[in-house]
Amino acid sequence: MHYSIPYEKDxxxxxxxxxxxxxxxxLVLAGxxxxxxxxxxxxxxxxxxxxxxxxxxxxxxxxxxxxxxxxKIRVMSLLGEEVDVWIKTFHSTAAKLLRVYGSYFGIKxxxxxxxxxxxHTVVRDIIKKMNIDTESHxxxxxxxxxxxxxxxxxxxxxxxxxxFSTDPLFYDIFHKYASILxxxxxxxFGDLIYNVVRILRENKEALTLxxxxxxxxxxxxxQDTNHSQYILVKLLALPEGEVCVVGDDDQSxxxxxxxxxxxxxxxxxxxxxxxxIKLEENYRSFQTILxxxxxxxxxxxxxxxxxxxxxxxKGEKLxxxxxxxxxxxxxxxxxxxxxxxxxxxxxxxxxxxxYRMNAQSRSFExxxxxxxxxxxxxxxxxxxxxxxxxxxxxxxxxVINPMDEISLxxxxxxxxxxxxxxxxxxLIQCTIxxxxxxxDFKNCSEISSSRSKKLSNFTALIxxxxxxxxxxxxxxxxxxxxxxxxxxxxxxEQNKEEKLANLDELYNAVEEFxxxxxxxxxxxxxxxxxxxxxxxxxxxxxxxxxxxxxxxxKGLEFPVVFIAGMxxxxxxxxxxxxxxxxxxxxxxxxxxxxxxAMEKLYLTAAxxxxxxxxxxxxxxxxxxxxxxxDLLLYKEEKHLENKSVSYYSSEAxxxxxxxxxxxxxxxxxxxxxxIEKGTRIIHxxxxxxxxxELEKGIAVIKFDDGKIMxxxxxxxxxxxxxxxxx
DNA sequence: CCAATAAGTGTTTTT
DNA sequence: CACTTATTGG
Numbered sequence: 001m002h003y004s005i006p007y008e009k010d011x012x013x014x015x016x017x018x019x020x021x022x023x024x025x026x027l028v029l030a031g032x033x034x035x036x037x038x039x040x041x042x043x044x045x046x047x048x049x050x051x052x053x054x055x056x057x058x059x060x061x062x063x064x065x066x067x068x069x070x071x072k073i074r075v076m077s078l079l080g081e082e083v084d085v086w087i088k089t090f091h092s093t094a095a096k097l098l099r100v101y102g103s104y105f106g107i108k109x110x111x112x113x114x115x116x117x118x119x120h121t122v123v124r125d126i127i128k129k130m131n132i133d134t135e136s137h138x139x140x141x142x143x144x145x146x147x148x149x150x151x152x153x154x155x156x157x158x159x160x161x162x163x164f165s166t167d168p169l170f171y172d173i174f175h176k177y178a179s180i181l182x183x184x185x186x187x188x189f190g191d192l193i194y195n196v197v198r199i200l201r202e203n204k205e206a207l208t209l210x211x212x213x214x215x216x217x218x219x220x221x222x223q224d225t226n227h228s229q230y231i232l233v234k235l236l237a238l239p240e241g242e243v244c245v246v247g248d249d250d251q252s253x254x255x256x257x258x259x260x261x262x263x264x265x266x267x268x269x270x271x272x273x274x275x276x277i278k279l280e281e282n283y284r285s286f287q288t289i290l291x292x293x294x295x296x297x298x299x300x301x302x303x304x305x306x307x308x309x310x311x312x313x314k315g316e317k318l319x320x321x322x323x324x325x326x327x328x329x330x331x332x333x334x335x336x337x338x339x340x341x342x343x344x345x346x347x348x349x350x351x352x353x354x355y356r357m358n359a360q361s362r363s364f365e366x367x368x369x370x371x372x373x374x375x376x377x378x379x380x381x382x383x384x385x386x387x388x389x390x391x392x393x394x395x396x397x398x399v400i401n402p403m404d405e406i407s408l409x410x411x412x413x414x415x416x417x418x419x420x421x422x423x424x425x426x427l428i429q430c431t432i433x434x435x436x437x438x439x440d441f442k443n444c445s446e447i448s449s450s451r452s453k454k455l456s457n458f459t460a461l462i463x464x465x466x467x468x469x470x471x472x473x474x475x476x477x478x479x480x481x482x483x484x485x486x487x488x489x490x491x492x493e494q495n496k497e498e499k500l501a502n503l504d505e506l507y508n509a510v511e512e513f514x515x516x517x518x519x520x521x522x523x524x525x526x527x528x529x530x531x532x533x534x535x536x537x538x539x540x541x542x543x544x545x546x547x548x549x550x551x552x553x554k555g556l557e558f559p560v561v562f563i564a565g566m567x568x569x570x571x572x573x574x575x576x577x578x579x580x581x582x583x584x585x586x587x588x589x590x591x592x593x594x595x596x597a598m599e600k601l602y603l604t605a606a607x608x609x610x611x612x613x614x615x616x617x618x619x620x621x622x623x624x625x626x627x628x629x630d631l632l633l634y635k636e637e638k639h640l641e642n643k644s645v646s647y648y649s650s651e652a653x654x655x656x657x658x659x660x661x662x663x664x665x666x667x668x669x670x671x672x673x674x675i676e677k678g679t680r681i682i683h684x685x686x687x688x689x690x691x692x693e694l695e696k697g698i699a700v701i702k703f704d705d706g707k708i709m710x711x712x713x714x715x716x717x718x719x720x721x722x723x724x725x726x
Numbered sequence: 727c728c729a730a731t732a733a734g735t736g737t738t739t740t741t
Numbered sequence: 742c743a744c745t746t747a748t749t750g751g
Contacts, residue, residue, distance in 0.1 A: 063741070254739080451727090
């Protein structure tokens, strides 16, 4: 009847055990590259196909949208059809639960979700109103404390009782913050989880309802759960214990947002009869990469401990390059990318550059675009965080939720309407704070008639839009907002071409959304983008080098990885403090980065780095010194200068001097590749083979399946077959 | 009271 | 470099 899945063939023994076991709670300790996602996806398929679970009764939670999307696709391809399993992030699970079941349990519908920037704005306003200076009392500090309090399921009063912070002002600020969000019907990320937990704890009926619905729960990246997420899972999963969590304590990198590695350790204590399965075979990396990263992570204390091994062969040494400046670091990486493309047959999408801070991407952007190397920045200055995009989204939010003062403030002077902060303050005071929508201001005596007239124009516009909100096709609503608020006109006056282009892109995104979900209102689009801050999902489709932060790189893999900025103060970052725990988290981050690499791993540093406008001398990261010397190949700029091959000194540099060559053409130096007559090669598409003839850059290759083909070497994705010589 | 401009400052990682 | 705050002209 259903697809028969060859579990035994596709999985190794430990993976198979993890997939088939479901007699008690299951903890899978999955080392880097050990097939963690494979286990979860096959397990979901197994539960449905072999154990008779209704797809709707399975809940699989991840941390990122990227992970959940990938998981959905893989489950779908295993089962051969789309299934109704909930595969979602923690936050979108919570949001969906609050939307679907919330109204039964006292959650007001139509809430919007705010991001950290909005949180910051609210807190800054509170501090200002309290007449405290924002120098010694930094808003970001309070945002951080509020988030941590919510992670720990504390409301302002409970936080005070628990002496959560030594700063007495905190409780007051937290209290004001909470009441503003409540009054505006806004939720921050922490509220989503917090409120679900609160309902489940206080309301037996809700708990029964959800427990009846979700019979089996899977959690990915369990080491990244914070307290509230841990409790949420526990509420749903106990006492039955139909649960499987997968994680790796060595890859815990989100301590700064409340994640607790201890949750992995506590798991066995909280869930009676837990079965532990370790996945220790690494399918991703060569031995050198694995050895180097293992010896780094071995320096951390309090680990559960795993012994990863690989059967992929030895591999080359890692390369450490010490550049004189950050610019030269970028040039080195760029030229190395060209080499790997032309000589080894890698494609751009095989390679990634990792860095600790988003600000580091700039130097790569400029060099790569000068050399016409295609790249994509993942994360970074995200699309939905751009000013113009947030402005338009705020208009939509305001139309949906007239109590949303954050959006109101944001949008009021864009374009300028003769209404400033003073007037907005009084307006909010006598409307939203009194529990009525912002457009009910007729009883406000404090607002002068001249302002009142201007306000009326604005409120009439928003009310008109809200009339149409539910009956109009979402892209048309967007168009109306563009035109009738005067926003697009305003941008045109200022010749903000890029912003206008972004608004076109936003329009396309809404159109695309409406095509996917024909009957969904625009509010659902809003939900989607609030919880999925990432850019479009065609990120990896084109052939581009991936530029990404180390944090975002978790869960990904690339044949070639460059980790840039291996310098004290940057990585480990100086703000991460000198404390042991912080350094260990940075070390885990380095471990995560290194273990993304399948074949080649480069680590680079600069002696002089320009950052935030000033040049600073930097020394090499301790993490480099912590790697075994015999696994590292040191390269310095001066070594390269002497090289006769046009390496980075002439070829790449000349191009940069020319400002990039549009008709970029390989030069002879690249023809001297390491491929010659007789070389065994791997072709990206056709697999392994041997070079029979090689003349004028054209190779005749006989593949192992007998096929003989001709290729232009320079355009062919082939590279030497790595021989694991001893 | 609003809006545009000039000076000043402090710098991570993300759902 | 980007973002916040202070100042000034309207």
